[in-house]
Amino acid sequence: MSALYSKTSTDSVDGKTARPNGQRRFHLILTSLLFIVGLSFVIQGGYMQAKAYFAQFLIQQAWQKTLDDQQQHKPWSWADTHPVAKLKFISAAHEASDAADRKVNSAKSSAENPSLYVLAGASGRNLAFGPAQVLSSTAVNGKGNTVIAGHRDTHFSLLKGVKVGQLLTLQNSQGLEVLYKVINTQVVHETDTSVMADIGEKQLTLVTCYPFNSPVSGGALRYIVTAVPVDKVEAI
């Protein structure tokens, strides 16, 4: 291996001495081309992540306005959507803690309980900015199945850690919050829309792509988290 290695390097040195300038330019162009392509990929990927992260701030402002005046507000003027709900994941520690710890927990709650702002309409464009409600599903906290989809590599990456028993709250535009408890997680094929079926009972279904660690998009599997209001858990 090393013998072959040294041989090729001597060859290249010989070539270099013959036409140093042409060789140099070729290397320079190749290197900068590689660099630019690489940089553009990083920028594109980073832009997706940054867009997903920073859009939530704008959406949060629109949501505040919505809560204040009960009207629909677009997060930015050219948007084709508006926030419809706020989804909060309540950490397991919070649930388990006793009364003494609760104070400490509530102080840290914003850091421990990640909140997401949900947009109307699960189109590809909306999903880049935040999790979105599937339009054909029941209105937020309505009597029926509310389906919210999100990208597994940005907002809904935290579904990976969701286990049965996890508590969630969902706030609608009237400011009404409902506490849900996860009762099931499963993996389904993308054509299996039975998970979006409305059985006439209040239910929250979160949808994201599966498997979580796959670097590329386009897989046909979905990870489904089903939650029901806490007062109904005993009944089921």
Add this chain to the structure above:
Amino acid sequence: MVSQQDPAKGLIRHCYKALLLLSTAFLPMYTSATAAVPMSATESVESRVEMVNAIAQGSLITYDAAGKASVSLPMKTTVNMQVSGWVNRVSLRHEFSNEQLVWVNGEYLFPLPNEAAVDGLRMFIGERVIEGEIKPKAKAKALFNEAKQQGKKASLLQQKRPNIFSADVANLAPGETLIVELNYQELVHYDKGEFSLRFPMVAAPRYKSNAEKSAFSYMAAEVNSYGLSTLGYQQGSATKRVNLVDIEVTLDAGMPIGEISSPYHQIEVSSNADSQAQIQLTAAKANSDFVLNWRPIVGSAPKAAIFSQQGKTHVSDHENKATAAQSQYSLVMLLPPQDKMRLSAIAPRELILVIDTSGSMSGEAIEQAKASIIYALSGLSAQDSFNILQFNSNVYALSDTPLNASAKNIGRAQAYVQRLQANGGTEMSLALDKALSQQDLNSERLRQVLFITDGAIGNEPQLFTQIRNQLQQSRLFTIGIGAAPNAHFMQRAAELGRGTYTYIGKQSEVKSKMVAMLDKLEKPAVTDIEIHFADGSVPDYWPASIPDLYAHEPIMVAMKLPSFSDKELVVSGQLAGQFWQQSLAVENSAEAKGLDLIWARKQIAALELSKEPANRDRIEKQVTAISLNYHVMSAYTSLVAIDKTPVRPVGDKSVNGRVLPHTPKGWQRLPQTATSSYAMLIFGGMLILLSLLYWGSFSGVGRRAKKAAL
């Protein structure tokens, strides 16, 4: 100085080269790894489909106390159909056996035809038969759970979606076989001179030796995600068994039968009279839906007809069968006039194509919409006219007035459509206004509005009112695009607009769906159909707004006639721009059974469609009342059968079974929920690193070359 630096430089150079070699070796490795991901994904999808197929027609999956799962397929599915004229009465039997050593509770899902009116549930335990009763959903569930607790045998039938049902069974003893039978009523389909019926029974297990492994490994992964740690399958029993279906059809067509066929199965036909036949399908592999077609002999096509039935099928205890004022239930078949002269006189059309170019349509959706429009344009004939509207935050039209369908204008329209881009808001109200307000009421042309959108809107009730008020002579056809369109909105809009709703989920579906729809649009026969009695009063009929009648495709209208009503019905409409009417005598109607069930099912379907957040509770109450009154299942009622005597000994425990979901038939897809941002970051990072290393090694070489030159 030079001699001092030399060994250090050599070392650095060597490092660079080693790194370069490493990274060049790593790059193809990485790319092949990322390429392998989608490959393995599709593989698992295939095995997933295989597995889902395996459990399609009513399979029971049970778990024992240790979390061990076993797949118990039905030993036998028996279907018995009685076709008389237009009505098909079906009884479906599932025989399950519990091969466990413990008591088992199970649940299974199965498909039924979309319009099936399910009205009966029976549980057979040895010699005894237990009839199911219809109850409001919550009550039925409570009764079932109570029976389950007390160790009684029980069965519960629930509607999950209009065409997907679930049945629960409780307290199945070790080694026992349970038979659950359900009954439903449906109308047979008639199109282009041929009758047909369809029984859904998605594919059977096709366990091949190599496919088997992946199917099970995938399933194991899925079950693990349920949180079960240990898992073992009774592979032996599952692989040996094949899901077989017996189907027996007693066909009484009511007119001489010319030809009977089944496209996907080998059937045995024995005929005992001109209009009667016995069809048998024994031990069929359930690998495709069962379809039966029959054609009356030439010259005996069905004529406009009326069928009726006195009283209800299921009479409850407090109602007396001999009550004088019994209602009559009728089924009226509307058939376009059959004479060729009139059918060939096709009225010219004015086609308005409305395309949603809002931001939510960006990506694949807008491409599908464009392809759909191009197809619609190609179906125009020279006498027609058309226009194209696009809307996002504003509405833009191709032309101010409708254009003639000349080759030049169509070419212009195609170029216009290709340039469309998705951006901005969704002001659907403006678009509807523009599409519906420019009507020339004196025109003879049929005005058809094709509305292509994903339905991403928030003001549904206003839009429904707008359609109702502005429709006039137009017909509104909605086409849903994309992964998850607002199907309820578009279905209801099409109903109010007296058109149809078509869903296009994939680019590959555009052609077949558009062709089927345009074929209809090109040949409408009778429009503005109304039914009333000869004295002018209107009977209670469903569907409430009768859609247009298209050639070769009759419409069935179910109605309830009070005993004192007039005995002559008048059907009227517009035929190629001229008034047309026909009278039907109720007395001449043919006898048929189960028409009240069909009437109730049609009314429930109509009520469900008119459901909005504001009237939701009222609709639910109405549907529940109809459902209880007519003993027909709905989304809010369930059938429950409970054995009176407890059979499970008090000490014994039972375990719960569960079912993997059934695959729906491509009605919608779940949204796409991932980006390739990780792949881009990783790949881009690799490239940058590579370019830096390359630069480093090259500049090292360059310096050495310079040095050599010195």
